[in-house]
Amino acid sequence: MGKYAKIFSLAVVLGLAIFLAVVAGDYGPWYFAWLVGTTMIVLIAAAGAVLFDTQEERGEREI
Amino acid sequence: MELFVALKLIWTLLLGVLLSGLAIMVGMDMGVGTLLRFVGKNDAERRVALNIIGPHWDGNQVWFILGGGAIFAAFPTLYATSFSVFYVVMILLLFSMIMRPVAFEYRSKVDAKKWRGAWDWAFLISGALPMIIYGAAFGNVMQGVGFHYTWTGQFFQDESFLSYLLNPFAILCGVLSLSLSIYQGGTMLMLRGEEPIYARARGFAIGGALVAAVLFIIGGMWVAHINGYVFTSPVDPGMAPTPLNGPGVAVQQGAWMNNYHAQPLLWVLPVLGVLGMLGGAAMAAARKPVLGWWLGALAWIGVIFTTGASMFPFLMPSSTMPSQSLTAWNATGSQYNLGWMLFFALVFTPIIIAYTSWCFYVMRGKVKAADVAKNTHGY
Amino acid sequence: MNLIDPTVVDLSRLQFALTALYHFLFVPLTLGMTFLIAAMETVYVITGKPVYKEMTQFWGKLFGINFAIGVATGLTMEFEFGTNWSMYSHFVGDVFGTPLAIEGLMAFFMESTFVGLMFFGWDRLSRPAHLAVTYLVALGSNLSALWILIANGFMQNPQGASFDPVTMRMQFNSFLNLVFSPDAQAKFVHTSIAGFVTGALFVMGISAFYLLRKQHVALAGRSFRMAALFGVISSMAVVTLGDALGRLDYLVQPTKIAAIEGLWQDSNAHSSAAAAPWLLFALPNDATQKNDFEIGIPYVLTPLVTHSMDKVIPGLITQENQAGPRIENGIKALNALEAYGQTHDAADLAAFKANEDDMGYGFLAQRYAPDQNLNQITPANQGAVIAKTEKDIIPNVFVTFWSFRIMMFLGFYFVALFAFASYFSLRNELQKHKWLLWASMWSIPLPILACEFGWITAEAGRQPWSVYGWLPTFQAASSHPVGYMVFSLIGFAVLYSTFIAAELYLMFKFARLGPQPHHEVPDEGATPMFAARAAE
Incomplete structure (x- = not known):
């Protein structure tokens, strides 16, 4: 049951995302761009930090 | 009933709800601010008192901001006129309101006696002054305010700000509001504080509630003798919302009691107010701060709705040009606007109440001096 | 019809401009830092490395110092529409007040309620729950900006309301037109992302300070990296959106775009529209209505503003005539x-x-x-x-022209700075390029400056209108005695100077002090408890 609930809620989220993309993309292209852009900016900054840790670990091993 | 009239009525009710919510939530924090120097004899105790409302004052303050925004949108002309006509007082209120967030955040960040002492005074001023002004504004509005409009809707004031400051009835309302906030703040300090803060707060809560009850009763008898306002020609509640071509209005002593004579059921409101205050004092005395807090909320609702019921449908009468008095029928926004605002209020109010309650739930429990000293994120 | 005393109008404008600019010193940092802090906490929750928790809390503390003043001075703005611009509030309150009220309901309540939990809830919430709270604060502060800029968009390009001759004011008639106004959209994204740039440079600059002194290197290196990447995308987005706003001004606020570009004559007055120069430097003279001196780059202006090669941009003198x-x-x-x-x-x-x-x-x-x-x-x-x-x-051309240029030159500088910073941080070569660290540190105030000049461009360029094309600024003010205005101006001057002194003192104090909490460090025993709670 838990599995189906997860799949269902994922479907709801995806459905909402598509709806948002269609509506926002049509009426509020810049608002939509902000949503996508901000998510991307946050994720890239986070990825940079993770990369920093990886680089550091690799650097320590090389020494 | 016409949709527009219904919306006007709903928003007038919501105005009362907002003013009550503001008084309860902001008033509680203001009370704690006012009491800070008296319930906390040393720095550690004062920090405990501050951390009791620390996680919540910011959210509570939004009631004040929301109050301003909602009046702006739902009663544009009332907002434009009342804020301007009370200019000097409003600016004083503003100065004390903006001192408070800064005081919370900055006070405990520097470990110096002078620095903290100065911010403690800032708490006293920014706690007591806004509550006095809040109450006094009601007192002034009840007596009518001097303003008129030109044909473009441009507003002009006809009285000096001194007449709003030096006004016995308004001062009484101001002190009433201050004592209610002290009562409310006192019960909050009891709720999450330990000895010796608890005992001191208890004293102030009882005192505040009793003083408020006395002043409220005196104020009620006084109202029967001050000038009220009545319509002299028929009013169409569905009228276009503008004060420019309204019906005739006359000034009449004791007119604010008319609604109570017409609808005796309204007497429930002042009774609730008095019950809230006396019951609250009893609960504080019986060391039941949770009940005391809720009775304090009831007292505020009683006081504000008593005032509203006696003036309805007047919101802010003009003493110099009574026919341009602002009422629930002529000071609102358009039907379209009120509809959208109601939609947003209905959607977001439950959400706000839900997460505010959750926030209080997460931060429940007593605030201990040892925790405050250890916590680097607190105040 | 008696008009408001021009002295009172000028003093009201002065007071509003000064308090708005002051408020705007703190807002961009809030908009950007919340998301950057949320990104740090995201890494903490995913990797579980304590250094990211330390980062979240340290930058959170500096954020808090800034946030308090931002909230406090924001109150002033809401009050002043009523206290100083009563005709304005009466005239457009039916449509302009609505976004402000929704801001309170939807955004400000959320931001302010959760900011308490963000600071106080560390020991009481599971890690994911605390992360969610941080994101709600970030979202709330930016949603606040959204509704405020929807309101501002109405002043720039009024749509969604029409004048009603019975009530003598603008009546709200289309919620969708108000919210999806192109001006509001582009303005929100431009402002919000400009905040991201401000927050990123603030974090990057202070990190550079530590890196230069080789203090707190683990925290500073990671913060620098995150801020640099956060900033490089944001700064490019700001420039893009700036271009979009310029084109909108060309479409709906022709006086503003002509003032921004120092364009007295039509763009095709001297040769073809395509060849019209974009002015790199000029000294616009409002009295003689021409530029005393100008250096321009030909063939740039028309494509830049109109996104075409042949459309003519009308000059200020033409528009007057x-x-x-x-x-x-x-x-x-x-x-x-x-x-x-x-x-x-x-x-x-x-x-x-x-x-x-x-x-x-x-x-x-x-x-x-x-x-x-x-x-x-x-x-x-x-x-x-x-x-x-x-x-x-027409607006004051000198002010509009130069505030726009300062903002724009700074914007391109940020793109370059963040690009170098990201590149050298990704190669872990920051210590070899000390100049970059110095530049980052000294550039901390520049985005705030750019934001201020952007605001001046937008609002000074809107003049003489309070609501573009509908209500002149001098008509919008409240009728007060001059004495009232002097009283409030002196009060603001005293209070705001005290605040900025206290804020700068605390900011420098805690930035110099670095991540160690000024009281005792909470025992590390807290961490397993988090893990246990998270597992529940």
């Missing part, structure tokens, strides 16, 4: 409206409706009408009134 008929219609509209207010006669209403769109230009003409009364304008003196009013329809 073309305003004559609108002013004449506006005078007719207002005279008909005043008559309608007394007679409620259909003929008067029809006369008003015929010239309704030019009503605002009638308001502008009041200052020059005999006795400031439009009724007293006769065919004999009308020409003189119109000639004087025409000169009033």
